[in-house]
Amino acid sequence: MIPEIGHFALIIALCLALLLTGVPIWGAWRRNVAAMSLAPGLAVGMLVFVTISFACLATAFLQDDFSVKVVASNSNSLLPPIYKFSALWGNHEGSLLLWALILSVWTASVAMLSPQLPLLVLSRVLGVMGAVGVGFLSFSLLTSNPFERLLPGIPADGNDLNPLLQDPGLIIHPPLLYMGYVGFSVAFAFAIAALLGGRLDASWARWSRPWTNVAWAFLSLGIMLGSWWAYYELGWGGWWFWDPVENASFMPWLAGTALLHSLAATEKRGLFKSWTVLLAIFAFSLSLLGTFLVRSGVLTSVHAFATDPARGMFILVFLALVVGGSLTLYALRAPAVSSRVSFDWISRESLLLVNNVAFLVASLTVLFGTLFPLIMDALGAGKYSVGPPYFNAVFVPLMALLIPFMGIGPLSRWKRDSAARWRSELAIPAAAALLCGLTLPLLHAPYNPWVALAVLLGGWLVLGLARDIWWRVRGAASLRQGLRRLTPSYWGMVLAHVGFAACVIGVVATSQYSIEHDLKMGPGDSEALSGYEFRFKEVASVRGPNYVADEARFEVWQDGERVALLAPQKRRYLASGQVMTEAAIDAGLFRDLYVAMGEPIGDRGDWAMRLHYKPMVRWMWLGAIFMAVGGFTTVFDRRYRRQRSGARAATARGAQYAG
């Protein structure tokens, strides 16, 4: 019964989404206040019914209702409850429902948290989000119904969740990632609403900035968790593979990064108006394209969903309608004349333009590399695969070229600045960064020039920011007062830029310094790795809730002191019989020690072991966390709060506007 309620709730949600698309947009067209006023209520209604549907499916999973097909194929009665719950989105049908739920959350949030928006704009924005909702809800209902029953012939037990997905990181990775992907639909909806209204001024940029920042922050966290998961769960210490599915999440992030910066220029200076609208469309289109690539089977990937041509066709048609439609609207409505606002080449505007070009080229590069096999195949030019060498060859130099400009950005001035001022402001940070770059890598032998370069670039960013903060608080009575005067927007930018620097240093240091030993070890053996001694003590059999495992126990010693106990496992999951490697990691800010078990060798109790020493690998993820926290911080800016307190006046103004 519960699954049927869920199915029915999903149908109602689709009906509400249809109304949400039709009524407010019609109202906005006819200036009908009553029709427009329905939009927030419909948005909340859509959220309520998608939530009911989601709760029903979650109940089916938690209660082991194996008559429901997705439960039977993705869960098992032995699975710990938290994984039964997360198994909901470990498959195509359920994850699509999660997509719809998150879209409804964003839509309802816009409806409820935007009292400052004129009703006319709000109804258009919600209408556009409703249209996206129609697409995904009907995709779910028509091609991938999560509530499909297996009747008759209910299996006695389920097939189990893929053991790779039975992991805490994977519980929250998809929701965060989708929060990011889907969050770009808000900026997209604002852009479309602005095009529909024909008033492409700075206000739409101001309204959509906090939403875009939050979506971007979620996406950063989601990507970071995916990378972290791959690192500890796949058992060979890699953290990024340029796999099509990874790229699918990375492309919207790159486009989103360009969008954040471009929105700043549009809001503050009324510049790049059409360009920013195009970026907003681009970022969300890449999210949709990612969905298409992952679920249609046009590309091979290790973690693509089970695929079906009918689904691929559905998303392609949807993609064509959404992206084709919005680009047509853009072509017809975007202002063709460039804005009259002018700026010098030496100015903050130019630096933001550099950011935009770099991130746009980066996302197109990733897009091209991801689609290249498909394009060549479609042209009949043969089968190709594009690997990490291509991506690294383009991506790494691009980012390295970006950073010198990125260091100047925060202290540059709008409209007109002078190179002489930049030189005098940044001479000390530049010298200090150079010193850091030359000396800090000496702490880790052997000296590595690439790490030196990364430290130089990272130092340049951080020291430039420090200089800028100092410059801004200088005039204040006390340091504390001065720091408090800085806005959340500013702090958000500082955190994100520091995070980027940490990421760059982490990625380069771990790529250059990592040491890996693969060897045969028996209990009692020990192996030295970069000053650490790994002592293999014993192997024990342990039993988990739904698996049995061999567990190797290691002590790690350094300078006569025991620094870590590591217990990697080789698990065999009972339901599927799948064997998984569970790495053991001693994490640290400056180094990770990592042990993964291979196969047993011979019958004397020896095992193949993989020992890793990975310096500074955490910096990369910490950097991503900093970026995300930075993105969230900007929302607390007083600019947005002030708008909210003036809510009533704005609503009245909106109605007047509409009338």
Added chain:
Amino acid sequence: MPARLKLFLPLALFALLALFLFRGLSLDPRELPSALIDRPLPEFSLPRLGEEQRVSRADVTGRPALLNVWATWCVSCRVEHPFLRQLAERGVPIYGVNYKDDDVAAQRWLDELGDPYLLNIADRQGSFGLDLGVYGAPETYLVDAGGVIRYRHVGVVDERVWQDTLQPLYEELAAAEESR
């Protein structure tokens, strides 16, 4: 008015992309190019992995078998590996083509993860792969007793691929071989 026309450029690019995506839907990225089906396995003479001894076409033919192209640098191969071991345990003969790889790393991989292969051809330069038309690891070829390629699967072989496509073909070939 050219300024307005310029704004249509993104739409045009997207239309082109959508066309490719549409074409992509009807293509299977794992499908084999027809040129190789029912053609004999190309001749080769390459070292056996970890040994000086050379192997040739005759060493891997004579009974229906799988020819699996793999490498230690290939992420998907690692995913595929446990299933190949299961197949080997079920008695399916599997020959390996260690493609553009480092012998030491490959040997270590086999020591560590287990060795499902009857023997491994060390195709260090990828010349045999070129003859086969390998476009990326992993790939798996089903070769009959006479050394004719009957099927090619691009991508990971898992339980589903095995049951749906490879196993029926393999069993057909094996039955035909026995009845001779």
